[in-house]
Amino acid sequence: MRVVVLYDPGADDWSAADIAGVMKAVDDLGVIFGAMGHQVQRVPVKHDMRWLQTCRRADLVFNLCEGVHGVSQWEEHVVGTLEFAGIPHTGSGLWTVAACRRKAIANAILEKADLPIPLWILAHGKIADDFPLPAIIKPAAEDASAGLDRQSVVADRKMLRTRIAAMTEQFDEVLVQQYVPGREFNVGFVGSRTLPIAEIDFTGMPEGTWPILTYAAKWHVGSAEDLGSRPVCPAQISERLAIRLARTAEAAWRVMQGKGYGRVDLRVDDAGRPWVLEVNPNPDLTDEAGLSRMAQAAGWEYPELVRRIAEVALRDAQGAKAARELLAPPRRSRSARTV
Numbered sequence: 001m002r003v004v005v006l007y008d009p010g011a012d013d014w015s016a017a018d019i020a021g022v023m024k025a026v027d028d029l030g031v032i033f034g035a036m037g038h039q040v041q042r043v044p045v046k047h048d049m050r051w052l053q054t055c056r057r058a059d060l061v062f063n064l065c066e067g068v069h070g071v072s073q074w075e076e077h078v079v080g081t082l083e084f085a086g087i088p089h090t091g092s093g094l095w096t097v098a099a100c101r102r103k104a105i106a107n108a109i110l111e112k113a114d115l116p117i118p119l120w121i122l123a124h125g126k127i128a129d130d131f132p133l134p135a136i137i138k139p140a141a142e143d144a145s146a147g148l149d150r151q152s153v154v155a156d157r158k159m160l161r162t163r164i165a166a167m168t169e170q171f172d173e174v175l176v177q178q179y180v181p182g183r184e185f186n187v188g189f190v191g192s193r194t195l196p197i198a199e200i201d202f203t204g205m206p207e208g209t210w211p212i213l214t215y216a217a218k219w220h221v222g223s224a225e226d227l228g229s230r231p232v233c234p235a236q237i238s239e240r241l242a243i244r245l246a247r248t249a250e251a252a253w254r255v256m257q258g259k260g261y262g263r264v265d266l267r268v269d270d271a272g273r274p275w276v277l278e279v280n281p282n283p284d285l286t287d288e289a290g291l292s293r294m295a296q297a298a299g300w301e302y303p304e305l306v307r308r309i310a311e312v313a314l315r316d317a318q319g320a321k322a323a324r325e326l327l328a329p330p331r332r333s334r335s336a337r338t339v
C-alpha cells in the first residue's frame with residue numbers, strides 16, 4: 001500500500017525547533033508504516049498543488065497539516081481538496097475542520113444542539129455591563145492556545161476593556177467567554193471508540209495565576225506554566241463523572257460531525273456540571289501529545305494508535321477489505337526491502 005504523509009513544511013518565521021517538531025512526527029509515521037511493509041512518501045504541502053498529484057497515487061493520505069505555510073486557515077483547504085478529489089485521508093472532513101476552527105460558529109452550533117457552552121460573545125463593540133466576570137478573552141479562530149497568557153482571564157471591567165483592545169489589535173476576531181472555574185478534562189476519540197479521559201492538573205501553577213492552558217503551558221517546555229499544568233491519564237474521577245463527561249463530549253463530537261480522531265476539551269464547575277470549551281478535529285498526534293497519552297491508557301502503544309487511525313480512514317473510504325490489507329502482518333519480501 002502507498003501511504004503519503006502530508007505535512008506543513010512551515011514558514012520563514014518558524015524556528016529550527018518548530019520544523020524539527022513537525023519532521024519528527026512525519027518521520028515517526030514513516031517508520032511505523034514502513035515497518036508494516038508499506039511504501040511511505042513524505043510530502044510537504046505548498047500552494048503550487050504539486051502535492052496533490054502525489055496524493056492521487058496514494059492508497060491513503062495521513063494528513064498532519066495543521067495549516068499551510070504556518071497559516072491555520074489553510075488547514076481546511078487541504079482537507080477540502082483531498083475530500084473533493086476523493087482521496088482517502090485520515091481525520092475529519094472539511095466542514096468539521098472549518099467550523100471547529102471558528103469558535104463562534106462551533107459554539108453557536110453546539111448551543112443550538114443543547115450542549116453546555118459557557119456564555120460567550122464576539123468582541124464587536126461594547127460588551128454588556130452585566131456580562132459575567134471573570135471572563136477569558138481568546139482569539140476566535142486560532143487553536144493551540146495562541147494568544148493565551150497569564151493576562152487572558154480578567155476579573156474586572158477595566159481589565160476586560162484593556163485586554164479586548166490589545167487582542168483585537170493582534171487578531172481579526174476575538175471571543176469573550178465566561179470563565180469556568182474547576183477541573184479541566186479532555187475526552188479523545190478514535191473512530192467510534194472513546195478513549196480514557198485525561199485531566200489537566202493545575203495544582204502546580206505559580207501563585208496568583210489563573211489555572212488555564214496558556215501558550216507557554218503548551219509550548220514552552222520547562223516554563224512555570226508548563227510545569228504547573230500536568231496531564232493525568234486516566235483522570236482520577238468517579239465513574240459517574242466519567243460517564244457524564246464522555247456523554248457530553250460524544251454529543252459534541254457527533255454534532256460537529258467529527259470523524260477519524262479528535263479531542264473535546266471540557267471543564268466541570270462546582271456543581272459537577274460539564275461545560276464544553278472546544279471540539280478539536282485532527283488534534284496534535286505526536287507521541288508526546290494528549291491523544292497519544294489517552295491511547296496509552298487504553299493499552300495502545302503509539303504505532304497501534306497510528307494504525308487504528310489509518311484503519312478508520314480506510315474503512316470509511318474503501319470499506320473493510322482495504323483496511324484488512326493494512327492490518328495484515330508485513331509480507332517477508334516487502335519488509336526485507338524496508339529494513
Ligand SMILES: Nc1ncnc2c1ncn2[C@@H]1O[C@H](COP(=O)(O)OP(=O)(O)O)[C@@H](O)[C@H]1O
Nearest residue numbers: 118143144145146177178179180212213265278
Ligand atoms: N470558558 C473558559 N473557562 C475556563 N478556562 C477556559 C475557558 N476557555 C478556555 N479556557 C482555558 O484556555 C485553554 C485554551 O482554550 P481553548 O478554548 O481550548 O482554545 P485552544 O484552541 O487554544 O486550545 C483551555 O485549555 C482552558 O485552560
Ligand SMILES: [Mg+2]
Nearest residue numbers: 144145265278
Ligand atoms: Mg483547547
